[in-house]
Amino acid sequence: MENEVRISLRDIEGMSKIPRLTLVNALSGFKSANLIGTVSEEGVNNLAIFSSVVHLGSNPPFFGFITRPTVVPRHTYSNIKSTGQFTINHIHSGITQQAHQTSAKYDHGISEFETCGFTPVFKEGIKAPFVKESRIQMGLSYVEEYEIKANGTLMIVGKLEELFLPDQVIQEDGYLDLSLLNTVCIGGLESYYKVEQIARYGYARV
Amino acid sequence: MENEVRISLRDIEGMSKIPRLTLVNALSGFKSANLIGTVSEEGVNNLAIFSSVVHLGSNPPFFGFITRPTVVPRHTYSNIKSTGQFTINHIHSGITQQAHQTSAKYDHGISEFETCGFTPVFKEGIKAPFVKESRIQMGLSYVEEYEIKANGTLMIVGKLEELFLPDQVIQEDGYLDLSLLNTVCIGGLESYYKVEQIARYGYARV
Numbered sequence: 001m002e003n004e005v006r007i008s009l010r011d012i013e014g015m016s017k018i019p020r021l022t023l024v025n026a027l028s029g030f031k032s033a034n035l036i037g038t039v040s041e042e043g044v045n046n047l048a049i050f051s052s053v054v055h056l057g058s059n060p061p062f063f064g065f066i067t068r069p070t071v072v073p074r075h076t077y078s079n080i081k082s083t084g085q086f087t088i089n090h091i092h093s094g095i096t097q098q099a100h101q102t103s104a105k106y107d108h109g110i111s112e113f114e115t116c117g118f119t120p121v122f123k124e125g126i127k128a129p130f131v132k133e134s135r136i137q138m139g140l141s142y143v144e145e146y147e148i149k150a151n152g153t154l155m156i157v158g159k160l161e162e163l164f165l166p167d168q169v170i171q172e173d174g175y176l177d178l179s180l181l182n183t184v185c186i187g188g189l190e191s192y193y194k195v196e197q198i199a200r201y202g203y204a205r206v
Numbered sequence: 207m208e209n210e211v212r213i214s215l216r217d218i219e220g221m222s223k224i225p226r227l228t229l230v231n232a233l234s235g236f237k238s239a240n241l242i243g244t245v246s247e248e249g250v251n252n253l254a255i256f257s258s259v260v261h262l263g264s265n266p267p268f269f270g271f272i273t274r275p276t277v278v279p280r281h282t283y284s285n286i287k288s289t290g291q292f293t294i295n296h297i298h299s300g301i302t303q304q305a306h307q308t309s310a311k312y313d314h315g316i317s318e319f320e321t322c323g324f325t326p327v328f329k330e331g332i333k334a335p336f337v338k339e340s341r342i343q344m345g346l347s348y349v350e351e352y353e354i355k356a357n358g359t360l361m362i363v364g365k366l367e368e369l370f371l372p373d374q375v376i377q378e379d380g381y382l383d384l385s386l387l388n389t390v391c392i393g394g395l396e397s398y399y400k401v402e403q404i405a406r407y408g409y410a411r412v
Contacts, residue, residue: 005376007369012267019380024264026382027344027369029238029296030391030401031260052260054237056272057357058230061218064354066262066270090235096405104410138233146352148270150363151263157356163213163233170211174225175394176232185236185391185401188381190408193401195236198390199302200397204310 026188033186035099036065037087037120037129038079040108045120045129046075047112049102051186053088061160063088063140068153075108077154084142085127086158089134092182096192126162135181137164232394239297239392241305242271243326243335244285246314251326251335252281253318255308257392259294267366269294269346274359281314283360290348291333292364295340298388302398332368341387343370381406 012020031051038046052066065088067077080086091099095118102112113120113129120129126139140158147154169176179195187193218226237257244252258272271294273283286292297305301324308318319326319335326335332345346364353360375382385401393399 003373004370005373007371009266009365009367012366012369013265015380017265021264022380023376023382024267024366025261026384027267027342027366028259028261028269028294029240029389030236030384032235032237034235053234054258054260054272055231055234056354056359058227059219059223060215060357061230061233062354062356063234064272066260088234093404097407100407101410104412106412136233143356144354146354146361148262148268148350148352148363150268150349150365151266153262155352155361157354159215159356160218160230160233161215163218164210165213167209167211170229174221174228175397176229177397178232178236178393179399183235184404187384187401187403191381191383191406192404193385194404195391195393195399195401197393198299198398198400201303201306202396204307206310206312 022188030185030187030193033091033099033184033192035089035091035102035131035134036076037089037131038076039083039128040075040079041082044109045111045113046079047102047116047118047131048076049091049099056157062143062157063160064155064157066153066155077156080142080156083127086140086142087126087128087130088138088140089131090136090178090181090183092135093184093194094182095133096184100190123162123164130164135166138162228394236391236393236399239305239390239398241295241297241308241337241340242282243293243295243337244282245289245334246281246285247288250315251317251319252285253308253322253324253337254282255297255305262363268349268363269366270361270363272359272361283362286348286362289333292346292348293332293334293336294344294346295337296342296384296387296389298341299390299400300388301339302390306396329368329370336370341372344368
């Protein structure tokens with residue numbers, strides 16, 4: 001590698017907070033870009049951006065995401081705990097600015113839908129609001145959670161109950177080429193990227 | 207949404223295995239593309255592609271990834287358990303085909319480095335091999351693991367000990383624009399995407 005730099009744990013520990021957050025958040029690679037919708041017991045719709053949604057299993061379909069109950073977006077967690085449901089809504093290139101704005105620390109009584117310019121939609125069987133502006137919308141039920149003891153973060157596990165998407169994105173073999181919907185991905189804490197397919201390989205054999 | 211299709215849990219449960227895997231794996235959004243390097247107690251270097259690496263914290267720098275100990279890439283897990291270390295190496299557009307090939311079920315005695323065309327590199331303080339062809343290379347120590355009871359998958363948590371990267375990618379504020387290194391992301395099980403930055407926003411305020 002040309003001009004290789006070595007950065008050790010001690011160097012990272014010695015950095016000030018913002019540069020350290022900026023650097024370390026970029027190191028896992030590109031991240032999924034999703035809005036998680038919930039509703040409070042008082043009926044306030046909540047919406048928050050997450051870059052940590054991961055696939056955990058297909059049968060049944062399980063997804064996870066990482067959060068800290070004590071920091072923003074803490075309302076997402078408390079609403080999921082009280083209602084048992086949440087939605088995951090994909091972010092496309094036309095809504096990145098509004099989506100990013102949901103990461104601001106709004107009070108519990110404020111709906112990020114209204115403040116950030118999104119439209120809540122309710123669908124049968126799911127108490128939490130979907131994002132009308134999203135092209136892939138998933139309704140999930142809470143399954144379980146794990147506290148990562150190393151630093152107190154939580155992984156929330158949900159089961160997909162209802163999926164809504166435009167029929168033209170579903171390919172014959174079941175694949176969804178999300179680039180056709182202009183779905184974006186996230187770099188670090190605040191950068192948004194459009195994507196373009198360069199290769200699709202088959203199942204790899206020895 | 208035009209031509210909206212609704213797919214319920216029951217529909218997904220009723221699908222056959224391959225289309226279900228194909229569909230559900232695409233639903234979390236774009237995924238990080240990394241090669242995880244390990245070495246067995248017998249000294250065989252192992253390399254496997256993972257699309258589930260996530261950022262768990264910055265201080266200290268923790269990363270996680272999802273695996274199933276009973277399926278490929280099971281050698282990654284057993285090697286991490288026996289040596290306590292592993293490497294995470296970013297995949298760029300020039301090495302996607304070889305990287306994808308590491309997902310084939312090679313025997314424990316076969317090194318995917320050799321078979322798939324990668325060069326193992328050892329660096330001070332880390333027992334596991336780095337991937338010379340990767341432009342961002344991370345050496346981690348095993349911290350802990352969590353079994354997701356819902357389906358028996360594991361989340362492995364590691365702490366970043368050593369980071370190697372080209373100096374020109376580090377921006378003044380600490381950000382790494384991975385698109386400058388042609389780092390790719392993954393869609394579903396087998397699609398690779400190049401990315402292009404469309405926006406970078408600041409810290410969102412109310």
